[in-house]
Every structure is written in structure tokens, then in C-alpha cells.
Amino acid sequence: MAVKRLWFYIKLYPYFVSRSIQSRMSYKSDFFLGVGASALMQGLGYVFIWAVFQGIPEMNGWSFYQMVFVYGMAAISLGLNEFLFAGSWNVGKHVRDGSFDRLLLRPMGTLFSILAEDVALHGIGSVLFGLAVCIVALCRLHLALSLGKILFWIVAMACGSLIFFSVNIVCATVSFWVTDISSSMVMVQNVSEFTKYPIAIYDRKLQVFLTYVIPFAFSSYYPAGFLLGMESSPIYWIGPILAAAAAVTVAALFWRYGTGKYQSAGG
Amino acid sequence: MVIQATGLTKDYVINLKGKGLKGMAKSLFKSEKKTVHAVQDVNLQMDEGELVGYIGPNGAGKSTTIKMLSGILAPTAGSVRVCGLDPQKRRIQNAMNIGAVFGQKTQLWWDLPVRETFELLRRMYNIPADRYKKNVDEFMDFLDMGPFADQAVRQLSLGQRMRAEIAASLLHDPKVLFLDEPTIGLDVNVKVAVREFVKKINKERGVTILLTTHDLQDIEELAKRIVVINHGQVGFDGSQAELARKYADGKHSVSFTLQQEVSDILLPEGLAAHCTIQREGRNVKVMHDSSVSSSDLIVALVQRYRLTDIDIEGPQIEDVVMEVYRE
Numbered sequence: 203m204a205v206k207r208l209w210f211y212i213k214l215y216p217y218f219v220s221r222s223i224q225s226r227m228s229y230k231s232d233f234f235l236g237v238g239a240s241a242l243m244q245g246l247g248y249v250f251i252w253a254v255f256q257g258i259p260e261m262n263g264w265s266f267y268q269m270v271f272v273y274g275m276a277a278i279s280l281g282l283n284e285f286l287f288a289g290s291w292n293v294g295k296h297v298r299d300g301s302f303d304r305l306l307l308r309p310m311g312t313l314f315s316i317l318a319e320d321v322a323l324h325g326i327g328s329v330l331f332g333l334a335v336c337i338v339a340l341c342r343l344h345l346a347l348s349l350g351k352i353l354f355w356i357v358a359m360a361c362g363s364l365i366f367f368s369v370n371i372v373c374a375t376v377s378f379w380v381t382d383i384s385s386s387m388v389m390v391q392n393v394s395e396f397t398k399y400p401i402a403i404y405d406r407k408l409q410v411f412l413t414y415v416i417p418f419a420f421s422s423y424y425p426a427g428f429l430l431g432m433e434s435s436p437i438y439w440i441g442p443i444l445a446a447a448a449a450v451t452v453a454a455l456f457w458r459y460g461t462g463k464y465q466s467a468g469g
Numbered sequence: 470m471v472i473q474a475t476g477l478t479k480d481y482v483i484n485l486k487g488k489g490l491k492g493m494a495k496s497l498f499k500s501e502k503k504t505v506h507a508v509q510d511v512n513l514q515m516d517e518g519e520l521v522g523y524i525g526p527n528g529a530g531k532s533t534t535i536k537m538l539s540g541i542l543a544p545t546a547g548s549v550r551v552c553g554l555d556p557q558k559r560r561i562q563n564a565m566n567i568g569a570v571f572g573q574k575t576q577l578w579w580d581l582p583v584r585e586t587f588e589l590l591r592r593m594y595n596i597p598a599d600r601y602k603k604n605v606d607e608f609m610d611f612l613d614m615g616p617f618a619d620q621a622v623r624q625l626s627l628g629q630r631m632r633a634e635i636a637a638s639l640l641h642d643p644k645v646l647f648l649d650e651p652t653i654g655l656d657v658n659v660k661v662a663v664r665e666f667v668k669k670i671n672k673e674r675g676v677t678i679l680l681t682t683h684d685l686q687d688i689e690e691l692a693k694r695i696v697v698i699n700h701g702q703v704g705f706d707g708s709q710a711e712l713a714r715k716y717a718d719g720k721h722s723v724s725f726t727l728q729q730e731v732s733d734i735l736l737p738e739g740l741a742a743h744c745t746i747q748r749e750g751r752n753v754k755v756m757h758d759s760s761v762s763s764s765d766l767i768v769a770l771v772q773r774y775r776l777t778d779i780d781i782e783g784p785q786i787e788d789v790v791m792e793v794y795r796e
Binding site for chain 1: 536564569575585592
């Protein structure tokens with residue numbers, strides 16, 4: 203039954219997404235501007251790291267290109283999240299104007315409806331940029347990744363974007379009680395800025411926060427540490443998977459609880 | 470029993486915001502709460518194939534009831550079963566059994582053409598290809614949707630959109646259909662088309678339909694059974710005739726013109742107690758309650774006076790409903 207249901211969603215998803223892209227593509231300049239802006243934002247961060255390293259050879263044991271790799275990992279995860287999970291930003295609006303009703307009338311999970319309804323193509327800008335700087339970093343570090351590590355990399359990126367997504371969903375769920383939550387969502391988004399740099403350079407308290415409270419560090423620092431062969435402790439390779447699983451579980455449960463509190467709107 | 474609601478109750482808790490900036494700042498820390506009893510202890514049973522008109526003034530709790538029946542809202546108390554399922558706990562299965570149209574909110578995809586919206590629904594509800602084709606052809610034809618089937622929903626007129634909404638709600642052959650003000654804002658032609666379609670669907674497919682509307686013509690033409698809700702409570706549940714008897718007694722009348730001048734209209738004793746007479750020269754209107762039959766009254770009158778232009782009037786549904794809402 204569950205497998206059948208999953209298959210139903212897998213078949214349905216591309217169809218929904220292609221419809222969403224179809225309607226988004228009617229605004230073509232919007233799309234190109236978005237891709238450009240997204241890549242430019244990441245590019246500015248790159249310049250920032252470069253500028254800092256003009257004065258110092260390394261930071262808490264991290265060299266320039268190692269930091270660039272972490273930065274690229276974060277850009278890929280964030281970009282994937284932006285691209286695939288843009289729908290989470292619409293939850294507040296749906297709740298406020300009562301259009302969440304129609305999602306509840308459909309024979310599909312509401313979370314699926316939210317995700318399938320909207321993708322933000324410009325997230326691809328971030329992903330491509332991240333991928334490019336990661337490859338440059340690997341070349342400069344003279345590292346060749348084994349097939350196993352490349353597979354791990356892909357899994358880690360998926361896990362990373364799921365972590366961002368889960369945190370976003372937890373924030374969005376609050377809109378079932380509080381009407382306008384977009385500012386708190388932006389705030390949490392800003393926390394993700396920290397993951398663009400290795401958490402080793404931060405204060406201990408912030409490290410704990412980014413590992414156990416809002417586990418953004420598992421999207422970049424931990425898997426990068428493992429991929430670059432800098433760390434061997436299991437938390438660096440199993441951590442991202444466990445963190446993603448935990449985050450998704452918490453988000454899904456909280457979402458389910460929140461939708462039960464939905465009050466609808468108007469007549 | 471297709472729909473069974475027992476003791477259905479929904480309370481909303483509303484945060485009261487103070488006036489102006491000061492009030493807003495205050496409500497950030499301590500907000501006053503008010504409980505609104507939207508629906509109270511509603512009992513509603515509907516058999517398969519029934520068409521019930523659910524009426525009541527604005528804010529009476531009609532939409533809230535429908536939202537609980539369709540799985541959108543969780544009841545505060547009481548139980549609901551639609552086709553044997555709890556609509557909220559088994560929301561997805563329930564969604565397969567029901568169709569819903571909310572006149573004030575669209576269920577369609579704003580940027581997609583009508584035809585593509587249908588295609589999306591086909592996939593969403595896993596509608597078998599032959600059923601899908603048969604339904605689309607039939608609905609397109611009956612509701613005359615051909616001319617706008619390839620236009621994006623946002624470009625449709627209200628009448629076109631409403632036809633598309635109703636067709637969309639029925640593509641998956643639901644057993645139950647909720648129509649929440651489906652004729653609101655429509656012109657007369659579209660209203661007639663929608664009514665005919667609803668009638669047809671109910672008759673030919675045996676779809677159980679719960680209809681809310683403020684258009685009493687809808688009720689008169691479609692609903693044999695009427696449920697009236699006011700202030701969240703069911704005030705009446707029965708046939709149109711019973712409704713008229715209960716709320717519009719004394720609203721029957723016989724009007725006529727006297728051929729000769731008479732000083733007083735006298736009625737036999739058994740009738741006089743149940744009648745009131747309005748007179749303007751030779752034009753007379755005798756109003757009576759339902760214990761008197763109009764034919765008895767006319768026979769009695771014809772035996773005594775010479776009349777022309779006899780006109781019999783029953784209670785108008787408007788009168789009935791106004792009477793009910795006033796309570």
C-alpha cells in the first residue's frame with residue numbers, strides 16, 4: 203500500500219512540476235534574472251573568502267581551497283532547496299487567504315501538494331556555481347574522489363537540501379497558529395549563511411547550535427570534512443544522513459500536527 | 470446512510486486585536502480571546518441520492534459544516550461520517566469519495582487551461598481512461614464548455630469558471646457532492662444551466678448532493694428537502710411543503726374582484742376563524758392558514774357572491790425564509 207502510494211507520488215511529481223515550470227516560464231526574463239542573481243549572490247561570498255585569505259594562509263586548520271569546497275557544498279544544498287522546495291514559502295499565504303482548503307480537498311498529502319505546486323528554477327544558478335567552485339577546489343587540492351565518495355557526495359547534497367527544507371517547513375508550520383511568519387523564515391534562512399564556512403572557525407556554542415539545534419552544518423561542513431579526507435570520525439559521513447532523517451521526521455510530524463489546527467478562513 | 474453527522478460542533482477562537490498601534494503592541498503580549506460558536510450540535514443524515522438544500526443567513530455556519538464534512542476542518546465536538554469514513558482522519562480516502570465546489574474560491578489552477586486542469590485531475594484521482602473521456606465529453610457538451618476549454622482559468626468569466634469548477638468536481642465520479650453557493654454572482658442563463666446540470670447529475674448518477682445557496686430559486690427547483698441553519702443550529706429539517714406550513718402559515722390567499730358592490734364579505738363560521746380579509750373597493754384578498762383549503766373557500770365565496778379574476782397564491786419561499794431567518 204505504502205509502496206503503491208509512493209509510486210503514485212513519483213509518477214505525479216514530474217507532471218505537476220512541468221506545469222509549474224510552464225507557468226513560470228511565461229515570465230522568461232524573470233527566470234534569467236533569477237538565475238543570474240542567485241549565482242551573483244554566491245559569487246560575492248566567494249570574493250569575500252578570497253579577500254580574507256589574502257592576509258592569512260589558513261583559518262583554524264582550513265586552507266583557502268578547503269574553505270571554498272565547504273562554500274560550494276553549501277551553495278549546492280541551498281540551491282537544491284531553493285529549486286525543489288520553493289513551495290514551503292507559499293504555506294503562509296495559503297493559510298492566510300484560506301486557499302489551503304483546496305489542498306485539503308485533494309486526494310494527496312498536503313506536503314506533496316505544497317512541493318509539487320512550485321519550483322524555483324533560479325535555484326539552479328546556485329547549484330551550478332557551487333558545483334563549479336567545488337570542482338575547482340578539488341583540482342587545486344589535487345584530490346581525486348573515489349566512486350564511493352562521489353556517490354556519498356550526491357547523497358550528502360540531497361540530505362543537505364532536505365535539512366534546509368525541513369527547517370523551512372517547521373517555520374512554515376507555525377503559520378497555522380501565527381498568521382504572518384515570513385519574517386521568521388527569512389531569519390532562519392539567514393542562519394544558513396553560517397554553513398558557507400567551516401563551523402570549526404566559530405565559537406563552540408555556535409558549533410553545537412548548528413549541529414544539534416538547527417543542523418545546517420550537516421549540509422556542508424561535516425560531509426566536506428569527510429570528502430576532503432580531513433576527518434574520519436563517523437559523524438562526518440553518517441551524520442548528514444542521520445540529521446536529514448531526523449529533520450524530515452520532526453518536520454513531517456510537526457506539519458501533521460499543524461495542519462490539524464488549520465482554521466480555514468472566511469465564509 | 471451516506472452522510473451522518475451527530476452533535477457536530479465547531480468553535481473558533483479569535484484573537485481580538487486592539488485598535489491602532491497601541492492596541493497592536495498590546496496584543497503582541499496579551500491578546501484577548503473570544504470564542505465563536507460557528508456550528509452547534511448539528512445533526513444531519515443524508516441517504517444515497519438525496520439532494521438537500523442547506524440554507525441560512527450569512528455567518529450561520531453553512532460553510533463551516535461543509536468544511537467539516539469535506540475534511541478541511543476538524544470538529545470541536547461530535548462525529549461525522551461520510552460514506553462511512555471520518556473525513557478528517559481519513560482525509561485522502563474521503564477526498565476520493567467527494568467533490569466540492571466553493572463559489573467564492575477556485576479549486577482550479579489559475580495559470581492552466583481548463584483542459585489541462587482536467588488532465589491534472591485525471592492523474593490526481595487516477596481516473597480510468599474510459600470514464601475520464603466519457604465524463605469530459607458529457608460535461609463539455611452539457612455545460613457548453615468547448616468555446617473556452619483551451620483558455621487559462623484566469624481569463625475566464627465567472628460563469629465560464631463556475632461551469633469549469635462544477636465539471637472539475639465531478640470528473641472522478643464522486644459519491645457525494647458539496648456545492649457551496651455555486652450560483653453566486655451568475656447571470657440568469659448560467660444559473661439555469663448550472664441548475665439543470667445539478668439536477669441531471671443527481672438524477673442520472675445518483676450523486677448525493679448538499680447545496681447551500683442564497684438563491685431561493687435554486688432551492689425551489691432542486692431541493693425536496695431543506696435544512697435551515699441559523700446561529701450555528703439547525704432550526705428546521707424537512708420538505709419544502711412542511712417548511713411553508715411551519716413558517717408561512719396564514720400566507721395562503723385567494724384574491725378576486727366582486728362584480729357587484731357589497732357592504733360586507735361574510736364567510737361561513739368554520740372558515741371565518743381562519744381567514745383575514747383585506748379589501749379595497751371591489752378588490753378583495755382573503756388570507757387563510759393551511760387548515761383551510763382554497764377550494765372550500767372559493768366554493769363558499771361563489772355560493773354567496775359573484776366573483777371574477779380569482780387568483781390563488783401559496784406562500785412564497787422568500788416569505789418563508791425571511792420568517793425563518795428572523796428567529
